[in-house]
Amino acid sequence: MDAIRHFKGSAACDLKGLRTAAQEFFEEGYASSEANRTIAATPPEHQAEARKALLPQRTLPDGYYIWIAHLIWVERVLEIVRLDLAAVEVEGLLMLKQERSRFQSAHPACPHCGMPNEMHALVCRECMGEIGK
Numbered sequence: 001m002d003a004i005r006h007f008k009g010s011a012a013c014d015l016k017g018l019r020t021a022a023q024e025f026f027e028e029g030y031a032s033s034e035a036n037r038t039i040a041a042t043p044p045e046h047q048a049e050a051r052k053a054l055l056p057q058r059t060l061p062d063g064y065y066i067w068i069a070h071l072i073w074v075e076r077v078l079e080i081v082r083l084d085l086a087a088v089e090v091e092g093l094l095m096l097k098q099e100r101s102r103f104q105s106a107h108p109a110c111p112h113c114g115m116p117n118e119m120h121a122l123v124c125r126e127c128m129g130e131i132g133k
């Protein structure tokens with residue numbers, strides 16, 4: 001497992017930083033569907049500017065988000081095959097599960113289309129279906 005050795009002593013071992021990266025990763029995914037529609041409707045010369053304004057900014061070095069992407073990959077692979085996990089992966093997966101659960105509690109899924117919405121939204125931001133009460 002070369003990837004594990006490579007990450008030893010880096011982002012993978014900084015659980016506090018990884019927790020922040022996971023929160024930012026979920027927020028980024030949440031913002032991306034609306035942001036991408038707006039960016040696509042923006043003239044090409046202003047798209048980079050729009051992207052910067054509409055998507056949340058990452059606050060940590062790339063290694064944190066690369067590790068989060070690795071954990072998400074491991075999580076998916078574990079649904080179909082058994083893997084031997086390193087301790088940093090097990091800790092990372094537990095943290096990821098907690099943060100996903102926290103994010104989903106704060107952003108309940110629309111009963112019509114499944115897209116996450118703000119906690120007290122009355123209308124789905126994706127399908128415009130009523131979701132209040």
Ligand SMILES: [Zn+2]
Nearest residue numbers: 110113124127
């Ligand atoms: Zn919806």
